[in-house]
Amino acid sequence: MGLWDVEQVLGLAPDAASAKAGQGLARVEKWTEAGASDRAVWGLCQGSGKQPYQTAVDLSGPAYKCSCPSRKFPCKHALGLLLLNAAGEVRPADEVDWVKTWMDQRAARADQPERKPGEVADPIAAQQRASRRADRVSSGMAELKGWLDDQVRVGLGGFDQRAYTELSRLAARMVDAQAPGVAGAVRRAAGVVGRGHGWPGELLEELSLVHLIVSAHDRLADLPPSLADTVLSRIGWSTETARVLAEGEKVRDDWLVLGRVIEPDDRLTVRRVWLRGATTGRLGLILTFAAAGRPLDPLPARPGEYVPGTLSFYPGALPMRALLTQTDPRQPAPRPAGLTARQALASYVESLAADPWNERWPLVLQDVRPAAHGEGWALVDADGDGLELLPGWDAWKLLAVSAGDPITVAGEWNRAGLRPMTCWRDDRPVIL
Amino acid sequence: MKGWDGLVSSALLGTDRRPAHFEELPEHIQERLGDGGLLDAAALATVYKRAGRKPLRELEPIPAAPGEDRPLPRPVATRRLAAMLGGFQTSALGEWLRAADARGWGVPPEHLPALADYARHRAEYRPLVIAAAGRRARWLADLNPEWRYLHAAVAESNDPEYWTHGNAVQRRTWLRTLRQQDPHAAREALAEVWPTESAATRADFLGLLTDGLSLQDEDFLESALDDRSREVRRSAARLLARIPGSKYGERMTERLHSHLVPSQGVLAVDLPKRLSQSMERDGIDSQNPEGIGKRAWWFLQIVANTPLSAMELAWLQTPVEGCAPDILQAGWTEAAIREGSAEWARALLQSEASTGDRSPAELLRLLPADEWARAVDVLRKTVDVTELVGGLPVPWPESLASMILDQLAKVGSNRAWARLASIAARAVPPDVLDHPITRESTGEEDTWRRRLVETLTFRREMYEELS
Numbered sequence: 060m061g062l063w064d065v066e067q068v069l070g071l072a073p074d075a076a077s078a079k080a081g082q083g084l085a086r087v088e089k090w091t092e093a094g095a096s097d098r099a100v101w102g103l104c105q106g107s108g109k110q111p112y113q114t115a116v117d118l119s120g121p122a123y124k125c126s127c128p129s130r131k132f133p134c135k136h137a138l139g140l141l142l143l144n145a146a147g148e149v150r151p152a153d154e155v156d157w158v159k160t161w162m163d164q165r166a167a168r169a170d171q172p173e174r175k176p177g178e179v180a181d182p183i184a185a186q187q188r189a190s191r192r193a194d195r196v197s198s199g200m201a202e203l204k205g206w207l208d209d210q211v212r213v214g215l216g217g218f219d220q221r222a223y224t225e226l227s228r229l230a231a232r233m234v235d236a237q238a239p240g241v242a243g244a245v246r247r248a249a250g251v252v253g254r255g256h257g258w259p260g261e262l263l264e265e266l267s268l269v270h271l272i273v274s275a276h277d278r279l280a281d282l283p284p285s286l287a288d289t290v291l292s293r294i295g296w297s298t299e300t301a302r303v304l305a306e307g308e309k310v311r312d313d314w315l316v317l318g319r320v321i322e323p324d325d326r327l328t329v330r331r332v333w334l335r336g337a338t339t340g341r342l343g344l345i346l347t348f349a350a351a352g353r354p355l356d357p358l359p360a361r362p363g364e365y366v367p368g369t370l371s372f373y374p375g376a377l378p379m380r381a382l383l384t385q386t387d388p389r390q391p392a393p394r395p396a397g398l399t400a401r402q403a404l405a406s407y408v409e410s411l412a413a414d415p416w417n418e419r420w421p422l423v424l425q426d427v428r429p430a431a432h433g434e435g436w437a438l439v440d441a442d443g444d445g446l447e448l449l450p451g452w453d454a455w456k457l458l459a460v461s462a463g464d465p466i467t468v469a470g471e472w473n474r475a476g477l478r479p480m481t482c483w484r485d486d487r488p489v490i491l
Numbered sequence: 492m493k494g495w496d497g498l499v500s501s502a503l504l505g506t507d508r509r510p511a512h513f514e515e516l517p518e519h520i521q522e523r524l525g526d527g528g529l530l531d532a533a534a535l536a537t538v539y540k541r542a543g544r545k546p547l548r549e550l551e552p553i554p555a556a557p558g559e560d561r562p563l564p565r566p567v568a569t570r571r572l573a574a575m576l577g578g579f580q581t582s583a584l585g586e587w588l589r590a591a592d593a594r595g596w597g598v599p600p601e602h603l604p605a606l607a608d609y610a611r612h613r614a615e616y617r618p619l620v621i622a623a624a625g626r627r628a629r630w631l632a633d634l635n636p637e638w639r640y641l642h643a644a645v646a647e648s649n650d651p652e653y654w655t656h657g658n659a660v661q662r663r664t665w666l667r668t669l670r671q672q673d674p675h676a677a678r679e680a681l682a683e684v685w686p687t688e689s690a691a692t693r694a695d696f697l698g699l700l701t702d703g704l705s706l707q708d709e710d711f712l713e714s715a716l717d718d719r720s721r722e723v724r725r726s727a728a729r730l731l732a733r734i735p736g737s738k739y740g741e742r743m744t745e746r747l748h749s750h751l752v753p754s755q756g757v758l759a760v761d762l763p764k765r766l767s768q769s770m771e772r773d774g775i776d777s778q779n780p781e782g783i784g785k786r787a788w789w790f791l792q793i794v795a796n797t798p799l800s801a802m803e804l805a806w807l808q809t810p811v812e813g814c815a816p817d818i819l820q821a822g823w824t825e826a827a828i829r830e831g832s833a834e835w836a837r838a839l840l841q842s843e844a845s846t847g848d849r850s851p852a853e854l855l856r857l858l859p860a861d862e863w864a865r866a867v868d869v870l871r872k873t874v875d876v877t878e879l880v881g882g883l884p885v886p887w888p889e890s891l892a893s894m895i896l897d898q899l900a901k902v903g904s905n906r907a908w909a910r911l912a913s914i915a916a917r918a919v920p921p922d923v924l925d926h927p928i929t930r931e932s933t934g935e936e937d938t939w940r941r942r943l944v945e946t947l948t949f950r951r952e953m954y955e956e957l958s
Contacts, residue, residue: 075577075578075579079579208528211501211502211505211506211528211529211530212505212506212507213505214503214504214505214507214508215502216503216504216505259499259502259503260495260496263498263499263502263537264533264537264540267533267536267537270530270531270533271534274531400547401546404544404546408542411538411541411542415534415538428552428553428555429552430551430552430553431551431553432547432550439547439552443549444548445546445547445550446546447547455604455631456601456604458553458631458634459601459603459604459627460600462556462600462626462627462630463552463553463554463630464555474541489599489600489601490601491601
């Protein structure tokens, strides 16, 4: 990453206080011996102690190093330094020793895993690992198949008593079997039990789709390769980033950021950024993870903007998840064209035809107006067709923007309803 | 879907007891099922159902809010608004809204929910939020009961429906609006429903007559002096005391003359010995507060409610007999505040009179704003300057603001000045925000000086962005 602009730097701050303190330190007189190379920026900042703090930032990460005792990450010194650098007030210089040492260490560490795409350090050991895992997964799948068949034979009726513990135990077994994707599906099934009147039907839906994975795994070799990839990723095999970058399908376009959904969890924050190509119309999903409480990487662009670049798609029958290589700075975009409710549902059905396990799908609805629907809300298009909003989603911003007039809404669709991410009134995008 | 319930009940009871039948399932599923079992059929049916989902029908879109939207200020200005709603320099929010409104800017609608929530428990922000919400005020209030106060905007339409059938907020707004336009009609409307309203409502609505108060209201207010509710009686007395030429004023003047006689260069005071029924009816409080005797307290209230026109400024310099001069001075202070008399306020401040329970700042604010700086400069020798300026309406006149900032620039970071600095940070008018103090170094420490400069700078940028 080259020169960071001020907004991107502020996006790195762990909280508002740090951002503010960082801005206070973004002044030339606060720093001595500051300098910047093409990969790092550094300087000394006098704090309350006797010794000034040594602060350095690796611009490629960014990664931070600072001798201050702050537990904030990045600390205000690193932010101040980056802001100063963003303002063009740090002069180019040769790296001083302590910076050079640190940067070289980092480079050495980074070099190790960064082999040529597809190349493996010890091919034989890697193959052994892979085949051990395949064996484990296969035996896990067999166990799951047996369990599912048993349940159907004796009936799910008495299930609500023992179901939760049993499904949780099974989910843990699937983690042991190195099939975390299936483990997640089983856990979702466990979550349905006893919830509402229709839970037996819901449970059967969830279990039947788990069964579908298991039986697809049985005939993996017979499946078309892209579908086999989908099955493997649903089971929980991950594809290495390097392989995606090297072998994945590449699409170059101006990618409109349709919006993002952030799901905080106890341990892991997940962010889904949905993209749509301006020329190709292709859809893409960028997944980002961060440990709970840690900031996520800055967005490549704000929702409603274009980010020019190349997407490298993960393999699968429904190529959606991708890695983004940005080629040019982000730029403003007009309001996107959208679909009617009926067309939107049809696009989701197409995705199901390719990947029957697909849960989420980005939709752009055009000329929709809010309507009350039960306890919640729905969006109605010009034909009078409507889609419900995700129950419990706070719709007030969207309602206020619309004021009853037709707007364009980009959202993430799942069976429970649409979770709006961005809406447009005229050409102005509003992040929801 | 046909056949799905059969699958569910087989799964519930177990295929041992109830073997699954697939004949009822749609043909497409049966074709693909082959020799598959219950779970295969269920998987096909699940995807079939999900793919067959239809859009909702017969939904009634919410009718659009009628009216036009104002243009939006520059993005940098709305980002500042978002930052304030996010907790950064939030106390400048009202100022932002006022400045934007004055310049004809609207507020990006996505911020309205946060603003509406913010103003829900802060009544002083409500008119600002109502103005900012524009055509959306009523629309949102109809959708969200928690924002019902936004209805205040609506009642301006003068529809008597709001008075006869509205909720408490709507009725109050209707009456207040009418009072501003036609004081006579508002009083008549109130008089009509008067006997059937609750005591709390009577007292509340009576207070609305403060606007446009005149001698025409006298008969109604006189009758309210005999109200069942003590709160209403009090309120009526307070209002009568503010009507020049009222019978109430005459009664008070008469009482004053029977207890105070200027003769031979002294004011001879004879404190009342008892509280008559008519005095009580006129709102004289029988119960003396701590630190003052009963009779002195009654006399003080008589002075406080006597029209200033019945008294003479020269009395301020006249020796007093029969009671402490403080009592009279406190009474005059009350009377000056009640009548808003700059003349009396100036005289009381110049003679360093006792102001009783009142702060000298309350007299200070009665002076024309361009006299404040000079008056503060004189008074600060005896009264804490923070107390003086703390009660003044903001923004301050430029002369006062510059004087205070000049002063603060000279005192380093001594903690004793922190409160004055925090008042000044909000009270300095837009034209003085560029004061030299904002360009002096504040040091690394988090001092009042740094916070002052930050706030002044923040506000200056805010006005620049909205221009």
